[in-house]
Each structure stands twice: as C-alpha cells, then as structure tokens.
Amino acid sequence: MLDSTIRIGHGWDRHQLEKGRALVLMGIVIDSEHGPVAHSDGDVVSHVVSDAILGALSCGDIGKVFPDDKSWTKDISGTELLQKTLEHVRKTNKVKVIQADVIVRLEEPRLSSYLGVIEERLSLILETENIRVTARHGEGIGAIGRKECIDATSVVLVQIEG
C-alpha cells in the first residue's frame, strides 16, 4: 500500500497498420481502409491509458500485465483491457483517476468526428469528466505520414488513497 497521494503516469503505444484490418478505438469502429496489426484489437487509446495508469502505480507495463503470447489476451478489446487494468491496480490500492489526456497520431482517416464519443467511453470507464482525446496527423512525414502506423501517447493523473 502506498500513502495517500497524487501520482502521474505516461503511456506510449504504436501499432503497424495493414489494409483490410479493423480500426477500433474504445469500442468505436472507425471507417478506415486500414487497421492495426496486433495480438489484441490494437486499440492505442486504451493501451496508452492503461499503460499510464500502471505507470502511475509503478506497476510495470501492459506487456507484463497482459502478455501478448497468451490466449486470454488474444483479440482482447480495448475497453476490457482498460477495465482489467483498473481491477489489477485496485487489488492493492484504492485508486481514483483524476484526469486523462490522450493524443492519437494517425495520417488518415481524420478522427475528429469520433473524438467526442471516444472521450465519453473513456469517461464512463475511468469515472471522471476530465478527459481529453485529440488527434494529430503526420503531415506526410515519417512512419505516421506514410500511413505505416498509428500511435498514441497519454498522461494520466490518479489519486491513491492509502
């Protein structure tokens, strides 16, 4: 058990994109020609928020908690993975998420019309209104710009009650 305190976590994730695969973020199916290659559903929003929560609790990373060579994590949805992350950290600490800020980087499609509903899904699971999900594109530069991958980063603030 940790003392009652506020902690910050930082998450990063990247998945290769492939034509014909589904692109799903927080259970929302995005109209896209390509989607992530992954053992799970490749939901970078869920993955970076989960990773940041684990980071805030000094609890390893999602690769350790959700190994990508196990059958129980095969095709696991982003929403389920995030819920399981909260269950995992709440086994040993009383954890309240205060805020989550997420940036997704993807060349196309543009995500602006999906961001509100992605924020709502996150807000429901994290039980806070203090959520921002925003998107950037790669300006045609680098792996993002060449549409080779999707990536995301997040910062999450949590309160731990000892």
Ligand SMILES: [Zn+2]
């Ligand atoms: Zn991932």
